[in-house]
Amino acid sequence: MSEYDIQRIDAAEARPLRRALLHPAQPLAAVDYAADHDPASLHLGAFKDGVLVGVASTHPQPMPGSHSGAGAWRIRDVAVEHGHRGRGVGAWLLERCIAHASNQHGSVVWCTARVGAYGFFARMGFARSGPPIEDPEEGPQYTLYADVPPLERSWKIS
Ligand SMILES: CC(C)(COP(=O)(O)OP(=O)(O)OC[C@H]1O[C@@H](n2cnc3c(N)ncnc32)[C@H](O)[C@@H]1OP(=O)(O)O)[C@@H](O)C(=O)NCCC(=O)NCCS
Numbered sequence: 307m308s309e310y311d312i313q314r315i316d317a318a319e320a321r322p323l324r325r326a327l328l329h330p331a332q333p334l335a336a337v338d339y340a341a342d343h344d345p346a347s348l349h350l351g352a353f354k355d356g357v358l359v360g361v362a363s364t365h366p367q368p369m370p371g372s373h374s375g376a377g378a379w380r381i382r383d384v385a386v387e388h389g390h391r392g393r394g395v396g397a398w399l400l401e402r403c404i405a406h407a408s409n410q411h412g413s414v415v416w417c418t419a420r421v422g423a424y425g426f427f428a429r430m431g432f433a434r435s436g437p438p439i440e441d442p443e444e445g446p447q448y449t450l451y452a453d454v455p456p457l458e459r460s461w462k463i464s
Contacts, residue, residue: 310359310395312402315351317342320361320383327385331443339382341365348406352386352395360386362399364406369416369451371435377413379403379454384417400430408454416451424448 317338324337341347344365352360367380381403386395407415419427421438427450438446 309354310398311353312398313351313353315349315358315361317347317349317363319351319358320349320363323358323361323385323387324383327387328383337383341367341380346410348403350399350402352399354390359390360395360399362403364403364415366410366412369414369435370449372414377411379407379410379412379415381415381417396426397430404452404454412454414451414453416449418447418449420444421446421448424450
């Protein structure tokens with residue numbers, strides 16, 4: 307993993323990769339989320355030789371159907387370029403998002419993910435909340451969540 311560098315980026319930097327890897331049929335404006343403009347949000351980029359090859363974002367948002375309230379952080383659009391998958395980049399991005407939520411006193415992280423990405427999140431300790439929900443554009447989606455480990459709360463993202 308030392309060949310990759312993870313840095314905080316602006317949401318605008320994340321959008322082209324979000325769109326290319328997760329929402330290719332959508333215009334760029336469709337991945338300009340209202341929460342991107344929340345000052346508490348975090349956007350991360352994974353760089354290889356100065357080129358952005360992975361992204362992930364997180365922001366505070368209550369988890370649907372739960373009472374997690376202000377302690378809930380949504381993880382959004384974790385995506386790694388095809389040629390860089392299977393090298394731990396996605397895991398590192400996700401861990402850094404969880405660390406940020408922890409540092410902001412988050413208690414649970416959650417996301418919606420395609421059925422095909424479930425194995426990744428399960429490997430990272432996420433559990434399913436109910437059966438998959440059919441999204442007319444994205445196909446079946448799981449709501450997944452994980453408790454934020456108290457130990458993580460000592461982490462600090464610069
Ligand atoms: C899901 C995704 C982000 C994973 O990124 P990645 O960099 O390849 O993942 P990692 O290499 O860090 O994998 C971490 C672990 O998860 C496992 N894993 C990764 N993708 C998996 C999948 N689709 N199914 C099952 N396990 C998976 C890896 O084998 C690895 O396990 P290990 O620690 O036992 O070796 C990447 O495949 C991707 O961009 N997919 C398309 C976008 C997407 O669907 N994102 C999720 C919705 S938000």
